[in-house]
Amino acid sequence: xxxxxxxxxxxxxxxxxxxxxxxxxxxxxxxxxxxxxxxxxxxxxxxxxxxxxxxxxxxxxxxxxxxxxxxxxxxxxxxxxxxxxxxxxxxxxxxxxxxxxxxxxxxxxxxxxxxxxxxxxxxxxxxxxxxxxxxxxxxxxxxxxxxxxxxxxxxxxxxxxxxxxxxxxxxxxxxxxxxxxxxxxxxxxxxxxxxxxxxxxxxxxxxxxxxxxxxxxxxxxxxxxxxxxxxxxxxxxxxxxxxxxxxxxxxxxxxxxxxxxxxxxxxxxxxxxxxxxxxxxxxxxxxxxxxxxxxxxxxxxxxxxxxxxxx
Numbered sequence: 001x002x003x004x005x006x007x008x009x010x011x012x013x014x015x016x017x018x019x020x021x022x023x024x025x026x027x028x029x030x031x032x033x034x035x036x037x038x039x040x041x042x043x044x045x046x047x048x049x050x051x052x053x054x055x056x057x058x059x060x061x062x063x064x065x066x067x068x069x070x071x072x073x074x075x076x077x078x079x080x081x082x083x084x085x086x087x088x089x090x091x092x093x094x095x096x097x098x099x100x101x102x103x104x105x106x107x108x109x110x111x112x113x114x115x116x117x118x119x120x121x122x123x124x125x126x127x128x129x130x131x132x133x134x135x136x137x138x139x140x141x142x143x144x145x146x147x148x149x150x151x152x153x154x155x156x157x158x159x160x161x162x163x164x165x166x167x168x169x170x171x172x173x174x175x176x177x178x179x180x181x182x183x184x185x186x187x188x189x190x191x192x193x194x195x196x197x198x199x200x201x202x203x204x205x206x207x208x209x210x211x212x213x214x215x216x217x218x219x220x221x222x223x224x225x226x227x228x229x230x231x232x233x234x235x236x237x238x239x240x241x242x243x244x245x246x247x248x249x250x251x252x253x254x255x256x257x258x259x260x261x262x263x264x265x266x267x268x269x270x271x272x273x274x275x276x277x278x279x280x281x282x283x284x285x286x287x288x289x290x291x292x293x294x295x296x297x298x299x300x301x302x303x304x305x306x307x308x309x310x311x
Contacts, residue, residue: 003033004107005086009076010094011042017051020094021062027100033107037062038080039094043070074176081166087111089166093157099197106160109192116165116188119151119180120158120196147181151193154180158196162188237289245282251275 006024010017021037028035041049041064052064065079077091088107092098102120109118136155143154155177165188171179180191252275259265 002036002086004035005084005089006037007080007091008039008094009073012044012046013094014047014051016094016096021055024100031104038083039064040076040080041066042076043067074171074174077176078171087163089161091159097199098158102196110160110162115192116162116190117183118160118192118194120156121153121193122156122198123195149180233292234289237285241282241285244278248275248278
């Protein structure tokens, strides 16, 4: 088995790729590691694919996958994970802000310290404070609180994985920011962290805008919901629906009693309409949970669980 697979998602990084390849080759040769580099071109339009072809011709360790259009970093990582053959899989960005010198130590932490995943921590950053540093700190704090995973930098592109992890998880949408969360909920709970070097961007421009933070929080809520209630939707919809129905029904009974006693006119009372609203919402939510349960019970993946060992 190959010692290390390095997965590099990229989009319009034609100037950085030759320098990155030279750097990776030097580090791997110095530590005598067998390796492959899987470069996933996410629909570049600047000649990045031609550079990948040249690298492959010079060194068969370089493999390339090209998307017809831009699908996003999550799709590129998921495709790279499927293609990786190494004992340990390392991900890094192609913009030279992640250092290949970190690879040997990350690999050692996976194999010797027995981590499932090791995430890089860019403790000293060279990004714009307004555009990235301050929003990233708030984003990471929120993710720590919601997920219970105590990492400082969830969005660091430099990560190391045990082979079993990347072959067992699926990354889609914009979920690449939450791979540690996805791994934890898939049963891979040994997650470590390493302070890594962060460098200034030498070529090109960043591909991420401020909208990634809005989308990021929505993706986090989606992951948390699916991990807890994805196979048992009745537990959330049924509970909220039942509570809403009971409260609305009690309020409706009180309103009707007051009407019979002559103390309230139904057509002029906002409480009557509110009680009816909660009753109807309760019924709708309960039925949503019931239908969700029916769908889950008939899903072909309802009993697919990850087995760590088998005799």
